Amino acid sequence: MCSSCPAHGESQTPCPAYPSSCSDEQWALLEPLLPAPGNTAGKGGRGEKHPRRLVLDAIFYLVRGGIAWRALPTDFPPPTTVYDIFCRWTKAGVWQRIADALRDRIRVRAGRSRTPTAAIIDSQSVRAADTVPAASRGWDNGKKVGGRKRHIATDTMGLLLAVVVTAASTQDRDGAHPLLARLRERFSTITLTWADAGYTGRLVRWAQHVLNLAVTIVKRTDPGFVVLPRRWVIERTLAWISKHRRCVRDYETRPDHHEAMIYIATIMTMSRRLTRA
Template sequence: MSARRSYRSDVSDVRWALMEPVFTAWREKRTGPGTAARVHDLREIVNAILYVNRTGIPWEYLPHDFPPYKTVYDYYAKWEADGTTELVHDLLRDKTRRTHGRSTEPTAAVVDAQSVKTSGNVAETSQGIDAGKKIKGRKRHLITDTLGLALAVLVTAASVHDSAGGKQLLTELAATHPSVSKVWADGGYSASFLQHGAGVGIDVEVVQRPRVKGFHPLPKRWVIERTFGWLMQHRRLVRDYETSPQRSRAIIHWAMANKMSRELTGESAPTWRNETEIPPTTT
């Protein structure tokens, strides 16, 4: 790693130790023209991706002390396409579940969707209008465990109904996490969604919203609302800036990997001040 001044989004030594084996193994498997030099430090590539994710800047606006932005994006695209990003995410999720005293394989989950606006570079063919939310853009369909950690992620046009996207997620969930037998959903999911769940061996229960004024956390379902809050702390996810839905899915995995690695190491985003600059408190 270079001796540059650290950014707040950089991974610490202990955070890097959590994910480094996956990236080292990836690099060792790479063969062919152009792979012998291996000029760039993989930790710096990860730092650059997290910088974009957390700050929301375009790739070409990466600070010059990172590797070239085209190189960073090339790694980002390769890791999304070959499953490396998801592998790192799943590794951190399993570790996080264990620190909470849970088995790595959950038995219950929560499903929901979030519509967000898109940027001007997103093709019309991959976006749509959510008539209910009156948002033109894309929709993020998520299934999380009861800790709010992502188990399945799908990005579609916002015009895709929650139930249609949810059915795809249930099918994926049944294949990748067969231990899940219960899923909680809100009233926006149709009867066909519940029937699809039964068809793949999952009992789907709709949690009804209470008929009272004001905000009230919904039993079982509040955890996924918190997950969407975690995602929105990453400015790259306030809108959908990615040209393809699959790259949007990868950005979600990176945001969750950032969140989980910080939780595992007990870290928060550092202050700009050094400890010596903080005035002492008086009693």
């Protein structure tokens, strides 16, 4: 705890320090990317009661630890307040915008263009908790998993570009349709995408004719463990996401909330990466 922290409010305001909490460098990076408070334009509305850094730390704590909203420690703002802010920022697309800004900075730091020209796609089925309604869950017979499936696209550095969450019963090639459409809508510079053999067939032709996007299939040829070209990058990204326990299983009532959890997990990873030095 700190006795005085400008980012967390007045003197003597508790400043919880958990492994998931923002460092000062992370907060300096993330604070300008958050939306402006609702009443800064002088048009009425209540001021924000709780410091934003404390709210963000609470959300990071939940995503990293995989706990329920109402199980947040008492030194954070009330769980209902944190959840309401999470929902409001999810609806406004805040998490995606922050992830985009951090990804652009990492790419520029690595000497690359801000806008990628190639992508990699893959999917991962995760078990669903009892909080996930039956209408948005399914059974993945190949992986023997009942729940939801997240379809993600990354650049060649493994940085998240887009995510779509469907029922686990959705075939990879069917889930890739909205994923590739979203990818084309957001990144006109991408002309090439790599995928595994599960995407072979009509998806390749559809992407080429409708989206003008080439999908190259990277097939497994040797038995046993083999590091496959390009595909290992996105598999590493899925491993990064799964380090955050809220993403190991799907607890979200709404698919867009699970998408937000994935963006938050990548925000935590990228912000640490940018401030590590």
